[in-house]
Amino acid sequence: KQEVTQIPAALSVPEGENLVLNCSFTDSAIYNLQWFRQDPGKGLTSLLLIQSSQREQTSGRLNASLDKSSGRSTLYIAASQPGDSATYLCAPRGNNRLAFGKGNQVVVIP
């Protein structure tokens, strides 16, 4: 069974700082990995998808890296803004499903 761990569980940073969110997973036999954002009381919003053959993917201020063999992914958010406050979830995809950890809960302080 795929186990996903996200560190740190929670963090607060002042506006403008760069964010580094870490994800590790136990089974490297994945098809791809998605990063999601979840706001309180809301569903999940897809941020980035990295194919298993890729090393990184970028979208605006977001950059995600993937080291499949070591079971790690990192999400970088540059120049954080208060609107980035949310829970971030990484989800490696195996057969028929995404696996989730408990997320990184981020607060960006104005």
Place this chain on the structure above:
Amino acid sequence: GAGVSQSPSNKVTEKGKDVELRCDPISGHTALYWYRQSLGQGLEFLIYFQGNSAPDKSGLPSDRFSAERTGGSVSTLTIQRTQQEDSAVYLCASSLFQGSSGNTIYFGEGSWLTVV
């Protein structure tokens, strides 16, 4: 529709009653997933549909839980004889066909179920 649509958005039910939760996936998406998110917990996989068939229902927690999908579109998750531990957010997601590794999975806003 533009996104994955779920109804009801909120449901309060008495213990022992049956509930039905509905999911309308993005048009053209053949893969459909149900997940459950309990307070303070990660998302828990329940069931996966490809078209109308469910090749993986291994996440359903008990035989009180069932799901169906008709016409390759709308899916209904049914919980019979609800228990308090069933209280959670039930999230539905969809994607283009499962066979390609590159397809983004999109989630709905969830159905918040409270069993009292």
